[in-house]
Amino acid sequence: MVKVAIVGYGNLGRGVELAVKQTPDMEVMGVFTRRSPETVKTLGAAVFRMDELINYQLEIDVCILCGGSATDLPEQTPEITHHFNTVDSFDTHAKIPEHFAKVDAVAREHQKVSVISTGWDPGLFSLNRLYAQSILPQGQTNTFWGKGVSQGHSDALRRINGVADATQYTIPNTEVIEKLKAGETLELTTRDKHFRECFVVLEAGVDAEKIREEIVSMPNYFADYDTEVHFISQEELNQNHKAMPHGGTVLHTGVTNGETKQAIEYNLYLGSNPEFTASVLVAYARACVKLAAEQKFGAYTVFDIAPKYLSPKDVATLRRELL
Amino acid sequence: MVKVAIVGYGNLGRGVELAVKQTPDMEVMGVFTRRSPETVKTLGAAVFRMDELINYQLEIDVCILCGGSATDLPEQTPEITHHFNTVDSFDTHAKIPEHFAKVDAVAREHQKVSVISTGWDPGLFSLNRLYAQSILPQGQTNTFWGKGVSQGHSDALRRINGVADATQYTIPNTEVIEKLKAGETLELTTRDKHFRECFVVLEAGVDAEKIREEIVSMPNYFADYDTEVHFISQEELNQNHKAMPHGGTVLHTGVTNGETKQAIEYNLYLGSNPEFTASVLVAYARACVKLAAEQKFGAYTVFDIAPKYLSPKDVATLRRELL
Numbered sequence: 001m002v003k004v005a006i007v008g009y010g011n012l013g014r015g016v017e018l019a020v021k022q023t024p025d026m027e028v029m030g031v032f033t034r035r036s037p038e039t040v041k042t043l044g045a046a047v048f049r050m051d052e053l054i055n056y057q058l059e060i061d062v063c064i065l066c067g068g069s070a071t072d073l074p075e076q077t078p079e080i081t082h083h084f085n086t087v088d089s090f091d092t093h094a095k096i097p098e099h100f101a102k103v104d105a106v107a108r109e110h111q112k113v114s115v116i117s118t119g120w121d122p123g124l125f126s127l128n129r130l131y132a133q134s135i136l137p138q139g140q141t142n143t144f145w146g147k148g149v150s151q152g153h154s155d156a157l158r159r160i161n162g163v164a165d166a167t168q169y170t171i172p173n174t175e176v177i178e179k180l181k182a183g184e185t186l187e188l189t190t191r192d193k194h195f196r197e198c199f200v201v202l203e204a205g206v207d208a209e210k211i212r213e214e215i216v217s218m219p220n221y222f223a224d225y226d227t228e229v230h231f232i233s234q235e236e237l238n239q240n241h242k243a244m245p246h247g248g249t250v251l252h253t254g255v256t257n258g259e260t261k262q263a264i265e266y267n268l269y270l271g272s273n274p275e276f277t278a279s280v281l282v283a284y285a286r287a288c289v290k291l292a293a294e295q296k297f298g299a300y301t302v303f304d305i306a307p308k309y310l311s312p313k314d315v316a317t318l319r320r321e322l323l
Numbered sequence: 324m325v326k327v328a329i330v331g332y333g334n335l336g337r338g339v340e341l342a343v344k345q346t347p348d349m350e351v352m353g354v355f356t357r358r359s360p361e362t363v364k365t366l367g368a369a370v371f372r373m374d375e376l377i378n379y380q381l382e383i384d385v386c387i388l389c390g391g392s393a394t395d396l397p398e399q400t401p402e403i404t405h406h407f408n409t410v411d412s413f414d415t416h417a418k419i420p421e422h423f424a425k426v427d428a429v430a431r432e433h434q435k436v437s438v439i440s441t442g443w444d445p446g447l448f449s450l451n452r453l454y455a456q457s458i459l460p461q462g463q464t465n466t467f468w469g470k471g472v473s474q475g476h477s478d479a480l481r482r483i484n485g486v487a488d489a490t491q492y493t494i495p496n497t498e499v500i501e502k503l504k505a506g507e508t509l510e511l512t513t514r515d516k517h518f519r520e521c522f523v524v525l526e527a528g529v530d531a532e533k534i535r536e537e538i539v540s541m542p543n544y545f546a547d548y549d550t551e552v553h554f555i556s557q558e559e560l561n562q563n564h565k566a567m568p569h570g571g572t573v574l575h576t577g578v579t580n581g582e583t584k585q586a587i588e589y590n591l592y593l594g595s596n597p598e599f600t601a602s603v604l605v606a607y608a609r610a611c612v613k614l615a616a617e618q619k620f621g622a623y624t625v626f627d628i629a630p631k632y633l634s635p636k637d638v639a640t641l642r643r644e645l646l
Contacts, residue, residue: 257598
């Protein structure tokens with residue numbers, strides 16, 4: 001059995017605990033947290049203090065790092081890769097090359113394997129962009145996200161003075177997707193591809209119109225989109241807008257022989273974003289441990305890993321059953 | 324530049340010639356044929372007699388084998404892999420393990436790389452079955468083909484006494500696909516998943532009703548399906564039913580946390596089946612040559628090849644642009 005340590009226990013860490021339960025070949029050794037262990041309620045996994053991690057090198061095959069990309073992972077992944085094989089979901093696209101270089105150096109020096117930036121985007125969506133563009137070089141790739149909750153945009157709403165709580169949905173323009181699939185060539189702006197819908201709970205006595213204006217004009221987050229804002233009660237938000245669905249589409253449309261239309265479409269429909277992301281992390285944790293067993297040390301992304309490494313089945317069985 | 328030999332020049336071989344033209348890093352060295360070279364009309368590639376192939380070992384990096392799975396490839400792939408790196412689209416699912424073993428032995432002995440059974444099914448669809456099942460082990464995978472022309476079923480129609488020509492379309496049951504995507508769990512029979520539609524040209528004086536009966540009751544090909552038969556003229560068949568569109572869907576529906584619904588869907592919409600299949604072969608021919616350069620000799624399927632090998636771009640560029 002592959003023994004997994006879960007480092008950090010929010011929604012993603014809990015998703016990893018759930019995902020490991022579904023595998024025939026992996027088990028959770030424990031959860032490691034910066035909080036007081038007795039305050040962390042898992043689904044059964046033992047909880048340890050983060051500073052104890054180093055004492056369990058013999059009991060752990062791979063650490064799945066479930067912290068955030070803003071401050072946790074840039075520090076944690078290189079640090080923990082000194083002592084363990086690691087998997088993370090670092091998703092600050094612009095900083096991936098830097099993160100990769102840092103982790104790769106540590107992994108090679110300390111004979112570890114680290115799979116960085118996995119999940120669904122970066123991750124499965126990246127894979128589909130790569131396969132599609134390699135197969136149909138004369139073509140155009142578009143990625144659409146949603147319908148789903150964007151944590152980053154929800155957080156941006158909650159940082160506004162006068163907003164008590166909020167949930168933001170990213171909504172893809174399905175009309176545009178259908179036109180592309182029908183073979184139309186479109187010049188698409190940011191505004192054409194997605195809408196944004198916000199459900200906002202106001203603090204008492206706040207001017208709703210002022211808040212709406214502040215939201216729709218917020219640079220980077222909302223100014224470039226058509227944004228709809230609904231003011232609702234905390235009760236309604238709690239009841240209808242606290243789930244974490246997400247998903248999206250990678251659509252590559254191309255031509256062969258100058259004008260023969262060909263299209264490749266990859267869709268995800270996710271009831272829970274963190275539980276799905278966690279499931280991807282767990283499959284790549286299996287790959288990570290296999291690569292370490294083959295002494296192929298260093299940092300990896302989804303681009304570097306042959307698909308067979310993700311499966312609990314041996315490759316002869318895969319050829320027989322799935323090819 | 325990677326130098327490609329095209330072995331066999333039917334629709335697939337012609338598709339390979341077209342696909343190589345779209346790449347920045349590959350070129351066609353020539354076409355090798357069992358026909359008289361002067362009777363083969365290419366899009367510009369030089370044509371050679373098949374028995375000359377052996378004389379061009381220094382001019383060829385990889386042979387893309389464009390023969391059929393019934394009789395050509397079981398012989399050709401092992402034979403040609405004695406002297407060349409090879410890529411084939413062997414698609415007799417039940418015989419893949421045997422084909423793999425035979426080609427692998429030759430490739431290892433003669434220090435060559437052979438990528439077998441690539442294309443879209445087996446190939447890209449197989450990849451999607453593997454990724455999806457590895458990520459959501461508690462789930463169900465269904466593959467749907469079409470709407471598109473099945474050469475095998477069209478050939479079966481043409482073998483019937485009294486049939487002059489015919490085209491058969493495989494049509495997926497989109498209602499079933501939508502139900503699965505909505506999270507329903509269905510027990511599906513062969514009849515539930517696909518319909519078959521036949522456009523048939525009769526020879527003069529043939530009893531149409533007798534032919535229709537013979538078609539819809541034909542074991543393996545039509546008996547297990549709801550099959551519609553249309554009798555049309557050769558002119559109408561030539562005008563409307565000689566294109567080779569195809570496509571299909573791999574749909575994996577699963578759960579996390581016992582009941583949270585998650586779905587992964589991969590769709591292909593292909594204006595030309597042979598041109599698309601050829602585009603996949605060409606991307607894997609690039610991978611084949613890279614693997615040979617790394618001296619990783621042996622037989623491979625799509626399961627064994629890290630995605631980065633398919634791209635003409637280096638992996639640092641891929642991380643920056645596509646991850």
